[in-house]
Amino acid sequence: MTPKEQLRDLLLDVLLLDPSEFRFDLTRDEIPTWDSMAVVAIAVGVDETFGYHFTPEEATAIRGIQDIMAILQSKGIAFAD
């Protein structure tokens, strides 16, 4: 599984989305289940999946999936298709 697929599966599970609803440009405002508890769960899932632990500042600044990808890319994780 590619990192992009791993991230997609993680977010589907945490945000309880149907695969047909998923886009990599989704923002937090578009997803009612993306509450503060989901932020914690995403951080836990990213740590388990990619071995990177968001700083509190990073976690609270995330506004959408692109922000997650940008943080992980800055840590050397590539999201090419």
Added chain:
Amino acid sequence: MPTRPQLWDLDQLQHSELGRTLVLVTPSVSERAAQLLPYRQIRTLAELSPDWDSLIVIGGGTLMDEAKFWRKTHAPDVRLIVIPSIWGSGAEVSPVVLLNRQGTKQISVSEEFLADIRITWPELAASIPLDLARNACGDAWAHALEAFLSPLASEDLRHELAEVIRQMLGLPLANDARWFDASAQACAAQAKASVGLVHGIAHSLEGPLRSQFPTAGWGHAKLCALLLWPVMAFNQQQSPRWERLMQAHKLDAARILQLLKDLHDPQAYQQLLPLLDQHWLDIVRDPCSRTNSALVRPASKAFFVDGQFQ
């Protein structure tokens, strides 16, 4: 840090001027309470009006939480003094109240729920039936471990909890008055972090279990005792976080897991499986599950339902 509740002993209570005081006490200890505390005992909180000065509540977590809620909403100036008759819930130190309403758990959090004074009454430990005492130990262990592993815990808090866990490792899974303080410490610390999947499952299944098996004694503490081993085995297998934190704080992970296994009842767990299967998505959505140490996914159900932890 909240300044409440102050910790008193029974002697202080008996020699303090409390003003007009009522006592709400669980039936199992009402006779002993009447011998020691010369105040009128009430049967329901509806008897407490704002013109009283103090309310002493002696009971378990449910009774203490109902009193905390009633005091805040109906008589906020009344001094609330709580004496746990069993350990585990930590309701005597917690700003959280859990109310059973229409078969579900309603959770509210406010500093105004905090009792003014809490009292440890060691004699009450001997009055607890052994099976309830063991389950209460499970409740206390669930608070300590889930808070220690919580993604929301600070390192200072983990250090504090590691000390509580070491203390708890020295206590028997049975009637021992030292559990009152260990449990209160675990719960006070937990209130500054979060709990995890043990509580997520317990909150989701308590209502359905009570409906389906009304006389089987299913309650929060029993579920905690039962679920700790599978959930901690899941956390350990799912994420390196368990080992990392145990090692960093020099905790004996193998000994802890063995103790949790001793608390586990395989026959009772079998009874739980159909509801675990049926309510798994509710469990995944529960706020406590979402702050679990390891990520809880829809597919994680197999670990618990297929018994992969055994």
